[in-house]
Amino acid sequence: MFLMTLCNRLLLPAGKRRLPLTKTLLIMKLTAILLFLACLHAGARGYSQQITLSLKNAPLEQVFKEIQRQSGYNFVYNNRIIQNAKNIDIAVKAATVEDVLVLCFKNQPLTWSIIDNKTIVVKPAAHQPALEDSPPPPMEIHGHVTDSKGAPLTGVSIFNKKTRKGTNTDGQGNFTIHASVDDILSFSIVGYKNIDHKITSAGGSFSIVMEIAVTGLNEMVVIGYGTTRRRDLTGSVASVSTEEIKDVPFTSVDQALTGKAAGVQVVQADGSPGGMARIRIRGGASLLGTNDPLYIIDGVPVTIQNRYVQNAAEIMNPVEGFAADPQNNSVSGSFERGLNSLGGLNINDIESIDILKDASATAIYGSKGANGVVIITTKKGKTNQKPVLEANYYAGTTTPLKEKVLNAAQFKSVLTEAATNLKAEYARTGRNFTNPDALKILNNDPSVFGDANTDWLNLILRNGFSQNADIAVRGGGTGSRYYTSLAYTKQNGVLIGSDFSRISGKISLDNEITSRLKVVTNLDYGFVTNNITNGIYGQAMYANPTLSPYNTDGTYRFIGTQYGTSQNPLAVASGINRARTVTLLGSLAMEYDILKELKFRTVVSVNYNNYGQLNYVPSYVQIGIPTTYGSGPASSNGGTGSQSTSTSTDAFFENTLTWDKEFSPNSRLNVLAGTSWEKYKSSFFSAAGSGYPDDDFLNNLSAAAVPVAVQGSDPNSQNALLSFYLRANYTFKDRYLFTFTGRSDASSKFAPTNQVGYFPSGAIAWRLSEEKFLKDVKWIDEIKIRASAGKTGTQNIGDHLYRTLYIPGAYAGTNALVPSQLGNDKVKWESTLQKDLGLDFSLFKSRLRGTFGLYEKITDGALLNVTPAPSSSYNTVVLNVAKIRNRGVEFDLRGDVVRTKSFQWNIAVNVSANVSKVLNVEGGPFSNPNDRDALNLGNSIVQEGQPLGLLYGYYAGGVIKDQKQLDDYKAAFPYYIYFQPFVNIGDEMSVLDSVTILKSGPIGKSYPKYYGGITNTFSFKNFNLIALLTFSHGNQLLYLNDVASLGVGSLSNVSTRILDHYSATNTNSNRPRLLYQYGGAPDGRSVFDASYIKLKSVTLSYDMPKSMAEKIKLRSASIYVSGTNLFKITHYPGLDPEVSDDPFSVIGGGVDASTYPTTKAFVAGLRFGF
C-alpha cells in the first residue's frame, strides 16, 4: 500500500499537474524500473497463481486487493483513474492472474501489463488521450469571446471545471474545448470579470461577452480612431465608468464627468434643468474660441456652442445691474447657461467615456485637440445573443436652495434708515433735500411701501418633478447585431415656467456581409425642448416685498420703472423663452479586411443640428435695450416677440487604414493612417415683431403689428477642413512602447498661405515592471513610466478672419456694402505645445492602482481681436499674439479597501491642480477679447504675468470708523465732493489710484488651487452604494448678491446681508452705513473663498438575485435611490460655491450672479431586463 501511494505521488505529485503525454510515459517507465527494484526487495514470498473470486458490484480497487492478496502481485495505479472505472461482477475459480485481469478490465477505459511477473501496472487505455486521467469528453465545443464592445479577446483562458482541462482563445477570440452537457466552463482574463458558463446543450458554438472588471490593466481604452489596452497606452487617458453614473439623475453627460477624472474640471453653471457645465481639461488657453473639449460621440465630432440667437426680446438683469457686466442679459445669459449642446444624448445609451488629455493622445485630432478630447461610445448589440430588453424608470423631485432677502418689515426699516441718513446728510451739508425717492420713503408713499408682505421667491420657486423612462433592445444573430433605444426625460425646473424635456435614443446595426466586409450604421438622435427662465430669480430677489403681485382686477402689478430695479417676477415669468433642439448624429461605416493585418474603414457621418428659439416679452413687461452708455429698460411696445431658427450640418468623410503586425512575440507594430474631410455649414433666420393683440394667445409672430427686425443668412457660416493623419505604435518586448502621431490640417479659416497646420507628437512608455529586476516582485503588477510631447491646435474661431470683408447694410432704404473687417492674411493656427510625464502603477494584485501626471501646455499665437488704430476705420483685426501657459499635476488613486466575496469597498480619489500664466498679450490688461482695448467692462481681466480667471473690480477700502480716518480720506481724495459728497463716518473708504481715480485691479481668482473627486463604492451582497464627493480648494467667486446688499441704491429689495451694516450700535461692521442712493460696487469685499467639499451624488441600488428574478420571469432587476447635491462644507456665503456665470469663457465665469438656484434632487428608480 505504501508503494502504491508512493507511486501515485510520483505519477501526479501535485495532483493537478498536467504534463505532456510523452513526458508522462517517460516518468511511468522510470517509475516502473524503480518499482521493479523495490519489488525485488519485497520479494520472495510464495503466492498461489490460482485466483478464486466471487464479487458483486465491487470496485476495482477491492478486486485488485483480493488479487494481490491471493497472487502476491503488486498493483501500480493511480487512484484517480481507478475511481473512474466501473464496478464489476466477477466469479472465477482457480483462474490465472491474466484471466482474472482480462475480466476485470473488460469494458474499462484501462489497460494493464505485468512486469516481471510481480507487478501489475494499470494505466488508461492506449486509445484514450493520456493527457488526463479522465474519460474523454464526448464533444468538441467551439466558441468566441469578445469584450462588451464586440471586439474579440485574445488570450482568454477557458477551463473546464469538470474535466479540469483548459485552453486559450486565439487572435480572433475563438477557442475549442471538450466538454459535456452540464460541464461548467470558466472564462478568465486579467482585467475582466470571470464568467462561468454551463453547457446546456450538446454541440454547437456560442459566444461569451466578457465585461471589463471595474479597473485593470487590460481594460480596453478608446483612443482616437481605435482602441487599445490600458497597459499598452503611452498617452494620458482617463476613463469614466458608466456603472458609477448610470443611476444618478444627471441629465447630460458633461454633468456626469464631475469629480470623475483627474485633470478634468467640471463646474455646473447653475441649477437650470439640463443646463450647461463648464468643462476644462488641463486648463484653457483660447481667448477667442471656446475652451470646451472636443466630444467624439460614436466617431462624430461634436463641439460645444452657444446657439442663442440675439433678439429684441431681452430683459434687464437686476442682479448684474450692480456690477459692471452688461445688464441686458437676463434672457441671453439664461440661454447660455441653460442650453446644453450635449443635452440630446441619453446617458443610459453610453457604453464608455474616455478622456484624452495629453498631446500624444489628442494629436490625432490635430487642430481640434488642444482642449482635450472626450470620446463617448454608445452601446452596441451582441452577436449570437437572443434579444434582450432593458428598461429603466426613475422619478423624483428637485428642491431649490433659496436666498434670504428682506421681508416687508425689514425692507421698510432698511429703506427708512437709509433715507433718514440721507436727509440728515443733506441738512449737514446745507443742501435742499430734494431726492424724490427718499422723500417718498420718508412720506411712506404707497408706491414705495405697500401694505403687503410678499415673499416673491416663494411665488416663483417650486419643487420640481422629474422623471425618466428608457428602454433598449439589443441582440444579434451570427452576422449582425443591433441596439436600439428610446428614452423620455422630463424635468420641471424649480423656477416656475422652466423645464427640460427630451426624447432621445439610438439605432445601431452592425452587419457582417462577408467574413471580411462589415457595414456598420449608427444613428443617435435627440429632441430637446427647454423652457428657459428669463431671469425671474434675480427679479424676485430684488422685488419690493411690500407690494402685492396683483392689481385688484387680477392683472400683474407694475412694481417699478426705476432704472435697474426689478420688475414683477410673476409678470416676467409669463413670457415665453423656449428652445427646441434636434440633434442627429449619424454614420455609415464600411470595414474591410484587405489582409489579416490590414483593415480599411471608410465612414460618412453627419452631425445635424436644428435649433428653434421662441421669445416673447408681454406688453406689461419692459424690455432691456443697450443704450450708448450701458443698458436701460424700454417699453415692449405692446409685447415684443421673436422667433429664430438655426440649422447646422457638419459632414465628415473619413478613410482609415489600420495595419496590425506582430513581427514576433517581442515586437508588435500598429499603424493607423487616415484622411478626413469635414464641411460645416450653418444658416439662421430670425424675425422680431412688437405690438400684439393679446399676451396669452395671439402672441405668435404673425400677430405682431410692427415688424422690428428680420435677419437671416443661408449659409451663414461655412468652413471646411481637410486632414491627413498617421499614428504608429510600436511595442518591443512588451515593455518598451513607442507612439508617433502626426496630423496635418488644412482649414478654410486661414489664408491659402497659412492654411495648413502640422501637429506632430511622440510618446514613449516603459513598463518597468516587466524588467527582470522587478518581474519577480510579487506585489508589483505594473509600473509604467510615460513621457510625451506634441503639438495640437484650436480652430474654433470665426470664418474668413483673414479676409477684408464688406458686409451688407442699408442706407436710405437701398443696399449698401460697408467695409467691416480688416483682413489679416497672416493669421494662422493657434497651437499648443504640450509635454506630459506620467506614472501608472498597479500593486498588490490590483488592489492599489493609480496614475500620477505632470504636464505643461504652452499655447502660442492664441488669437486675439486687437483694435488697430481707430483711424484705420476698423474695430478689430485678428492677430496671433497671445501666449498662455498651463502647468499642472494630477493624481488618481484607486484602491480596494475590502475585497471579500460578500463585501467590497473601493475608493477612487483624484486630485488635480492647474496653474495658468498669461505670458504675452501684447500690451496692457483687458477684459473682453473681442474688444482688446476696452478695460473695465467686466468683472474679469487678462493681465500679462498673471493667471487666467482673475476677478476684476475696485479695491475694498473698508469703512471709515473715526473722524481722523474721515479727515485723512477727504484730504487724500479732494474729488470726494463729486463722488461722495456726503462722506462721513460709516461710509465707504475708496482706495485711490491717484487723486481722481479709484483704484481697481485684480481682486480675486476664480480658479482653484486644486480640485478633485472621491468616489466610494460599497458592495454588500446585492446592495451597491456609490457616493461621490467633489471638492475644490482656493477658488473665489464674486458674489453679486453681496454687492447689491452693500447699500440701498434704489427701491429694490436686498439680501438680509445688509442687516449687518455699520451704525452707531454696530461699529464693528465692515459694511457701510445705509445712505439712500449709494449702492455698492463690485469690490474685493464681495469676493469670497468658494472652496468646498460636496456630496455630489449618492446612489444605493439593490440587484435582485438571479434566481429570484427568474422566478418573476425577468433576466435581471434592480431598484435604486439616488440623490444629488445632498450636502456641502464651505465658507462661501452664497447658495452654492459651484456656479459659473459664463461657462464658455476662459477669462470670466467667476461670478455668482444668482441666476438659477442650485437644486437638490432625489430620485427612485427601477431597472429591469427581460
Add this chain to the structure above:
Amino acid sequence: MKKLPIYILLVSLSGAQLSCKKDLNALPSNAKVEGNVILDQKSAQIALNGAYYQLAGVYIYGNVPSTHFENTHENAGAFMSGYLVSNFDDGLGNNTATYEGPNFVLPMWTNCYQVVNAANGVIKGLAELPADKIPDTTRNRVLGEAHFLRAYGHYNLLMYYSQFFDTTSQYGVMLRKEFVTTGNIVQARNTVKESYDYILADIDSAIANAPTANASYYATTWAAKALKARLLINRGGAGDFAQVISLTKDIITNGGFSLEANLKDIFFQKGLASKEVILGIAPEPNQIIKQDDYINYPEWNAAQQMADLLQSDPRSAWVAGMVASPYYGDITLCVTKYTSEQLGEISYAFRLTEMYLLEAEAIARSGGPLADAKTLLKTVMTNAGVTDFSAVDNAATADDLLLEINKEVVRNLYCEDGAEWFSLLRFTFDQVKTMRPTITDKIQYIMPIPKTELNKNGSIKQNPGYPAI
C-alpha cells in the same frame, strides 16, 4: 469584389481632393471680399451707398440699425460752445484742455475715418473697374460723390482735431489717401496747408463731377459748394471770404433750394422733403437712438445758456425745453427739435439757411455792405418766426452784426453740424474768451488726438497742450 473597397477608396479620395480646394478657398456667403465689391455700375452704386452708410454712422442700437449722426456731428459743436451739457460729464468741467475725452472725441475721429475709408474703397474700386463695365458719366458721378465724402470726412478731422486756424501749422490732418490695409495703418500727420489743399482738390472734383440733382440724402455739386464755403470761411485767408460769398450766392440762386417759410416745418413736417435741405441723413427704420439720447435717457441736455438765448424767441417752444424722461422721471432741459415721431430721426448736415448766414458773415468779415448782410440774416430769422429785429437793426458795426449772426447760427443750426462752435471760433481770441469764459487757451479750440490712436499709431503726433500718451 476583393478589390472593390480599394477602388472605392481611390475614387473617394480623389473626389475629396477635388472638392477640397474649392471649399477650402470658398468665398464667404454673407459678406463680400475686397476686390470683388465693385464689379459694375450697380455694385459701384451699392459701395458708394456704403460710404453714406458710414457717414450716417449706422450701428446696431437696441437691436435696430440706427444712424449715429448726433454723436458724430450734432453734439460736439453745441457742447464745446457751451449750449449743450453732457450728463456723462465727470463733473470736472467741460473744458477740453484739462479733460481728455468728452465722449465724442473717439467716436467722431473713428467715424470720420470710416467715411474716408469707405470713400477710398469706392475710389479704388472704380480705378480698377474696366471702362466697358461702367459708363463714363456714371463713373464720374460716383467718383464725384466719393470725393465729396472723403473731403467731408477730412474736413471734420481738420476742424476738430487739427490747427485749422493756422495754415502754417504742422498739426494738420493725417490724410488717408488709400484704402486701409494692415500695412498702411500707421501714418504721420500732414501739415495744415497740405490738408486744406487736399480737401479742396477733392471738393473741386466733387463740384465738377457730382450730380446737380440728387435725393436730399445724397451729395450734389451744391453740397460740395456748401462744404467749400464752410472750409473757406474757416480758413479766412486772402480771397476766401469773396469765394464764400460767390459760392453761397451761387447755391442760393442756382441750387434750386428755397428757405422753408416756417423753420419748424423742416423738423416736424417735411424733413428731407424740405426744399431747404442740401444734404440730410436719412434715418434707419424704427430707430430710437436720438429719442433716447436727447429725451428718454438724456445723455445730452440743453444748457441753460441755450434756454436763455431762446428767451422770447418763438423757437423756445420746440428747439429746447423742459421734458420729463419717461424712464428716469426727472424733468430736465432737453433738446426737443428732433422729437417728431412722424419723420423719424433725420439729421441735417447742410441747410440753405447756413448758406445765408455764411454769406452774411463773409460780407461782414470782408467789409461788405452791412445792409446786405442784415437782409440775409433777417430773411432767415423771419422764416424762424422772429418778428423783433431790433438787435439786428441796432448792430452798427460789423463786429456787432457778427455777434448777431453768431446768435442766429446757434438758435437756427443748433445741434446740427457744429456751426455754433466754428462760428464762435471765427471771432478773435479775446472775443472768444469773453463769449466762452471756460476757454483760456487756443489749445481748447481743437480736441486731442484720441488716446487709442496714439497708442496704436506711433507715427502720429498729439496736438500741442495735450498729453502725448
